[in-house]
Amino acid sequence: MSLTAQNPEFTARKRRGGGGFHRVEPYLYLLPHAILFFVFVVYPVVYGVYVSMHRFDLLQQTQTFVGFEYYRNLFDSSTPQSQFFWQTLLNTTFFTIVSVPLLVATSLGLALLVHRPIFGRSFFRAVFFLPGILTVSVMGILWRWMFDNQIGLVNAVMTAVGREPVPWLATQGLAWVPIVVGTVWWTIGFNMTLYLAALGNISQSLYEAAEIDGATTWPKFRFITLPMLAPITLFVGVTTALASFQLFGQSQVITNGGPTRTTQSVIQYITEEGFSNNQLGSATAMGFVFGVMMLLLTAVQFRIMARDAREA
Amino acid sequence: MAVSSPTSRAVTATPSKPPRRLPRDIPRFILLCILSVIFLAPVYWMISTSLKPEADVLASPVQWIPRNPTLDNYRAVLTSPDGNILRWTWNSFYIALVFTIAHVFLCAITAYPLARMRFRGRNGWFWFILSSLMIPGIVTFIPTYLMMFSFHWIDTPHALIWPGVAGVFGIFLLRQFFMGIPKELEEAAVLDGAGSWTILWRIILPLALPALVTLAVFSFMGSWNNYIWPLFVVSKVDQLTLPVGVTTFSQRYVTDYGKLMATATIAAVPALIAYLLAQRFLVEGLATTGMKE
Numbered sequence: 186m187s188l189t190a191q192n193p194e195f196t197a198r199k200r201r202g203g204g205g206f207h208r209v210e211p212y213l214y215l216l217p218h219a220i221l222f223f224v225f226v227v228y229p230v231v232y233g234v235y236v237s238m239h240r241f242d243l244l245q246q247t248q249t250f251v252g253f254e255y256y257r258n259l260f261d262s263s264t265p266q267s268q269f270f271w272q273t274l275l276n277t278t279f280f281t282i283v284s285v286p287l288l289v290a291t292s293l294g295l296a297l298l299v300h301r302p303i304f305g306r307s308f309f310r311a312v313f314f315l316p317g318i319l320t321v322s323v324m325g326i327l328w329r330w331m332f333d334n335q336i337g338l339v340n341a342v343m344t345a346v347g348r349e350p351v352p353w354l355a356t357q358g359l360a361w362v363p364i365v366v367g368t369v370w371w372t373i374g375f376n377m378t379l380y381l382a383a384l385g386n387i388s389q390s391l392y393e394a395a396e397i398d399g400a401t402t403w404p405k406f407r408f409i410t411l412p413m414l415a416p417i418t419l420f421v422g423v424t425t426a427l428a429s430f431q432l433f434g435q436s437q438v439i440t441n442g443g444p445t446r447t448t449q450s451v452i453q454y455i456t457e458e459g460f461s462n463n464q465l466g467s468a469t470a471m472g473f474v475f476g477v478m479m480l481l482l483t484a485v486q487f488r489i490m491a492r493d494a495r496e497a
Numbered sequence: 498m499a500v501s502s503p504t505s506r507a508v509t510a511t512p513s514k515p516p517r518r519l520p521r522d523i524p525r526f527i528l529l530c531i532l533s534v535i536f537l538a539p540v541y542w543m544i545s546t547s548l549k550p551e552a553d554v555l556a557s558p559v560q561w562i563p564r565n566p567t568l569d570n571y572r573a574v575l576t577s578p579d580g581n582i583l584r585w586t587w588n589s590f591y592i593a594l595v596f597t598i599a600h601v602f603l604c605a606i607t608a609y610p611l612a613r614m615r616f617r618g619r620n621g622w623f624w625f626i627l628s629s630l631m632i633p634g635i636v637t638f639i640p641t642y643l644m645m646f647s648f649h650w651i652d653t654p655h656a657l658i659w660p661g662v663a664g665v666f667g668i669f670l671l672r673q674f675f676m677g678i679p680k681e682l683e684e685a686a687v688l689d690g691a692g693s694w695t696i697l698w699r700i701i702l703p704l705a706l707p708a709l710v711t712l713a714v715f716s717f718m719g720s721w722n723n724y725i726w727p728l729f730v731v732s733k734v735d736q737l738t739l740p741v742g743v744t745t746f747s748q749r750y751v752t753d754y755g756k757l758m759a760t761a762t763i764a765a766v767p768a769l770i771a772y773l774l775a776q777r778f779l780v781e782g783l784a785t786t787g788m789k790e
Binding site for chain 1: 635
């Protein structure tokens with residue numbers, strides 16, 4: 186610090202600068218990030234357009250141009266690409282539609298349970314938050330074991346209470362149960378924390394006023410808590426929906442997409458097309474189509490959020 | 498704000514009258530206990546299974562408490578010729594650490610001019626880079642993989658560190674925080690002849706420490722838990738990260754659940770330690786501000 190202070194040239198330049206800083210200084214600060222940004226963000230998007238229009242082979246020097254063939258394939262029902270892409274997109278949509286309301290409702294319920302003081306509150310909060318610290322692979326291995334067809338804990342409990350064990354992972358439709366249950370268990374604590382913060386921000390005077398008017402628990406929840414939580418509910422819903430559409434790890438580890446692709450997510454299929462089938466161009470085209478859908482979804486949700494913010 | 502000193506803590510920790518509505522809370526308390534048991538059951542089951550010899554894992558009726566507890570599964574997993582779980586932990590740690598340092602540094606020097614300097618194109622550039630948040634990751638997934646291939650970065654830590662370093666959410670976060678720092682502090686330093694670099698390091702960054710720590714924690718956790726990208730860019734067994742290594746074990750030990758659960762337990766330990774450490778600060782923080790229940 187003293188070094189720069191004693192440097193006459195440096196201070197002189199400062200005075201001339203008027204705004205306090207030399208003209209090129211801001212750009213020098215921005216340069217390192219700008220370089221990496223162009224290399225790792227802008228270029229891959231542009232390069233992706235190129236890749237998606239070529240029959241791309243890693244080991245070839247020159248790539249065969251195919252134009253929009255891979256994009257057309259997705260809209261031509263006779264190709265396996267279109268069949269699997271739309272099926273797995275439907276799977277992912279199904280997962281999102283089932284899991285988002287569940288994830289929002291359970292985390293709100295849990296937050297309400299641990300919001301007011303109670304003996305051991307910190308402990309309960311810690312317990313509900315705990316699963317979220319596990320990586321997706323540990324969580325996946327754990328829930329695959331819980332729902333194991335023969336010896337999983339869920340089937341053991343069912344046998345113990347006199348029910349027939351169910352081959353969860355091998356049954357179409359039922360294979361979603363471990364994925365959804367595991368995801369709820371895994372993410373509930375994080376959403377609960379968001380709800381707790383929002384609950385803490387609701388002014389106590391609203392409840393006091395309602396109590397004077399004779400309101401009981403349910404009306405207070407219905408007409409004060411729920412409306413006051415609307416913005417955070419929207420936020421949790423949006424982030425959870427976007428995350429659910431990115432489903433990959435859970436179905437990869439728990440069911441490996443099975444039985445017969447019924448739990449395969451669209452991202453799983455895209456990577457399969459790219460890396461297992463060596464169709465990098467085709468997979469990139471799918472990535473773009475799916476990416477544009479996510480972009481539209483985000484735009485719609487931003488609009489809703491903006492409207493909601495104006496009304497609030 | 499209460500000062501973080503033993504005396505103030507003693508004062509706030511003094512119990513006021515306990516709330517007299519305990520009976521009404523009993524059903525809620527019981528419900529919470531039941532939910533806690535359900536929530537902890539999978540983790541308990543994981544640890545319990547990891548301590549059982551292979552024969553007992555499949556025993557029916559199930560053994561809630563291992564009858565013949567053994568550490569054999571842990572021994573087998575830790576000395577497995579198929580891969581080294583400690584090595585994977587180290588890889589994950591090293592990658593997350595380098596990534597975090599590089600990312601936070603880059604975000605800080607980028608957010609600084611965007612928040613504190615006036616220059617042509619400032620807002621334009623800010624919105625340009627910010628708009629990249631809208632691009633879903635899958636769009637650049639394969640192109641970035643192909644770049645890693647041409648850089649010869651496949652199976653090296655570089656592929657796991659550098660592509661994400663230019664993320665912009667951290668820039669947004671730090672910019673918002675930097676903008677809240679009073680201008681006067683900076684002006685005083687300018688009068689003393691301090692350059693922008695000095696101002697950044699001696700004034701802005703120390704004041705923005707909470708934001709920097711938050712960003713660092715999120716960056717570290719994000720890198721540590723990343724699964725899909727390392728799954729595809731790294732396949733050499735000794736270069737794997739912990740989350741991916743664990744699943745390669747899970748493919749080998751498909752039916753050997755004792756070893757699998759030992760693997761999962763070991764993989765959960767670093768996160769658990771970090772959580773317990775953070776939890777202490779969290780509780781202390783709540784206690785010192787008098788918000789303790």
